[in-house]
Amino acid sequence: MTWFMVAVVVVVAAAGLLRWRRPAWYWLTLGVALATVRVLVRYASVMDACGLTVPPSRWRLTLARVANRPVPESRPPRILRLRPSRTGLVLRLKLRPGQDAFDVSAATDRLRHSFGMYGVTSREVRSGVVEVRMTGYDVLKQVQMPAKTDTRPMRVPVALREDGSVHYRDYRTVPHGLTLGATESGKSVYQRNLVAGLAPMDVALVGIDCKQGVELFPLARRFSALADNPGTALELLEALVSHMEEVYQLIRAEQRISVAVPDAEIAADIWDLPDDIRPVPVVVLVDEVAELALFASKEEEKRRDRIITALVRLAQLGRAAGMYLEICGQRFGSELGKGITMLRAQLTGRTAHRVNDETSANMAFGDISPDAVLAAIQIPAETRGIAIAGDSTGGWHRIRAPHTSLRQAVNICNRYADRAPDVPALAPFRPTVTALPSARVPLSKTAPATA
Incomplete structure (x- = not known):
């Protein structure tokens, strides 16, 4: 005994x-x-x-x-x-x-x-x-993604939901998305998981990072185009709009509308086209949207209006042309100027990490679900990576992306660097990866020693 x-x-x-x-x-x-x-x-x-x-x-x-x-x-x-x-x-x-x-x-x-x-x-x-x-336990405390996921073209597993299921970013179902999060909220880790999931796929990645490229330029080998300032961003966005118009001309020429063609074979977007002539889909990642909307002079205001107009056009018309937007920012509100609310209305997928104000949560979920707004503003500061994900149907989930370091994301992008397609319209913006000098650049001058 x-x-x-x-x-x-x-x-x-x-x-x-x-x-x-x-x-x-x-x-x-x-x-x-x-x-x-x-x-x-x-x-x-x-x-x-x-x-x-x-x-x-x-x-x-x-x-x-x-x-x-x-x-x-x-x-x-x-x-x-x-x-x-x-x-x-x-x-x-x-x-x-x-x-x-x-x-x-x-x-x-x-x-x-x-x-x-x-x-x-x-x-x-x-x-x-x-x-x-x-x-049976807190699955978001230490996120472990399952070994097998239901990955399809333009469908990326990016996080784990609180009920244990996998949260996917499906661009063919939800073409455009908005991701909000304050500093140190886990927004950058979510973005890295997204890029790492898209890297093995046949897709052109386009990045706009107005923080001088510190977030996206380390992943440059997998990107087809990158911009690190508002001026270059405007040229890049207008090139994307022109490319979108060319894709629509291709779709219209290949619609094959005749009595003998079955209804299922009539082309209405790039996914209805034959594989040999289908244009490569494009995912545009904007790291900090507020930097594109701020201005301090009349010239910058004109540039800002053209940038927002191009983003709105891509959001309204880009889905059928295989062009998808992923807008990220710390703050997203109507005070960013005209066109912001119109842009928000086109961003179906919404993800909000911890935010500093209730207005940003309202911009993300105010038109979807009041419960999601309350859940977003209650995310504690010590739980980095926790986010609320919802869409225009009113449903929302609490999610958390697995921690992916910048080195891991860089290694994945370097491994699939050969998958970066050459899009003629984006050739002028193709990043040039060069070795950096070993010597560090001083940020301040050292005062000479005095006796």
Whole structure:
């Protein structure tokens, strides 16, 4: 008996240490089995306590009365499937008549406490079927992307959601995006993951980095065009607009509209064109949009208006031509001048890291979901990388990108440097990578020593 007690203590201590130091390992070894038993045993009572049951129907009451049997109990939603995952449990429920998916969504916090899980989220799969995803530990504390992801052309896995699923940046579904974040909020790491995910694909990367190129120029070997000041940015954007018009002329010439051509083969964008003549898609990354919108003189104001106009034209017309915008900034508000709100309306995908003011969160999610605005302004300063991602449908998720250092991103871009396509319209802006001198440039003069 003594040895048995010692073994039990050792196992419990080892499980506690594993849960503390390696929560993912604990979940895969012990946590998933314990959580499954806990959910199945407590399911009926938890649903009843959370108000997710329906009273018996009239015919059941009548049958019980005729048969002189006890009154049947209220029924919870029927479990269609219970599937364990590497981060938690996925529970698919069939709702009873009279229940709504919002009832389950409103009770997720109570379900989290009752089942002893770290987090619970729900979504409606189809009419009458709700999927409840439960996480067994904090998956955003130390992000570990799964080994296999559903990667497709123009679809990049960039972060992990709080429910354990992968967050993708799909440009064919959400063509243009806006990413906001204050200094040291993790916005640059998110951008590096995006570039690293696009590097192996057949896509032309165009960067506009008005911070003298300190963010994007280290990745220059994979970029087809780069600009590090507003003047060059204007020329680059106008070249992109001209390139977009040429692509539309190509699409129009290859539409092949005739009686003999099936409807599915009529070209309306570059993805309907044959592979041998399809232009390469272009992703434009703007690192700090406020630097393009600020001006201090009349000449700079004229340049600013032309830059914003070009961005708006690319956002409005670029999708069918395979041109996608990724606008990043610390601050994004209407005080940046005319055209900013119009540009924001075209940016379907929204991602907000920690911001310094509520106005930026409102610009990101005010027209989507008030709950997303509240979640964005509540991100603490010590949790770098946590962000709120949403789109124009009103749905939003809490995400976190895996930490990717600048050296890792540079190595990936150098590895796929040969994948950078040569676009004739962007040739004047192709970055020239040269070796930097070893001597450091002094930032200030040293005062001569005096006796």
